[in-house]
Amino acid sequence: MSTRFRPAAATLTAFALGLAGCGKVSEVASEKATEKMIEAQINKDGGNAKVDLSKNGATVEGTDEHGKAFKMEMGSAQLAEKDVGIPFYPGAKPADEGGTRIRNDGGEMVSIELRSSDDAKKVSAWYREQLKARGEGATVIDSAQDKGMQLSIVNEKAKEHVMVDVSGDAEGSRITLVHSTNAK
Structure with missing residues (x-):
């Protein structure tokens, strides 16, 4: 050298x-x-x-x-309310990790976790009201829990499945939103 x-x-x-x-x-x-x-x-x-x-x-x-x-984005998808197709609870912020988006010729599934300082019962009531219209003509499963709820709406005609899970903790509420659509 x-x-x-x-x-x-x-x-x-x-x-x-x-x-x-x-x-x-x-x-x-x-x-x-x-x-x-x-x-x-x-x-x-x-x-x-x-x-x-x-x-x-x-x-x-x-x-x-x-x-x-x-295409699959797991924990890295930057999702907005319009991407998820489910309203975000007012004032809720996305959790630190990103969302998930999985897309193929059969459809798409997106999910995101939000955090709110509000009580889980208040957040649950808000989501039930917001999604009431989506439940018409669809299969609805609404499960109340001690600190929150799980709401699932399956609309075969629209080829859509919506799931909202709210759970309470010391910091308020953890909200998980999942929306899937079937292209076929």
Whole structure:
């Protein structure tokens, strides 16, 4: 090695060792290895997938063994009220982790967790009122719980399923919204 390149090589080596010392290099390498393992599992049956674990969740996109496109965003989907198709409780904020969106030629499913400082019974009553119209002509399962409720509405004609789960805790309410549609 020429003497004029030694300081640059030493600087690069020190930088790489510094990254390894904080665990970043091994974390990224582990993430990439995991992505490749998931891709290999999907691709072994004739699918073609690209996996990304770098966005505080997992995104898997590609085609299945029949050439049908799919996309899954698990814990990384940035969802708004219009994406979910269920109103967000006033003042509720999305939980720290992102939502989930799974899309293929058969339809789409989205879910998100919200947090509210309001009591679970108040939040439950609000959702029952908001979703009352959706229950007409559909199968409705409404289960009250000690600190919350679970409401499920299945509308075969609209090919839609809505689920709202409200549970109370020391901080107020945890609200899980799930909306799925069937394209077929």
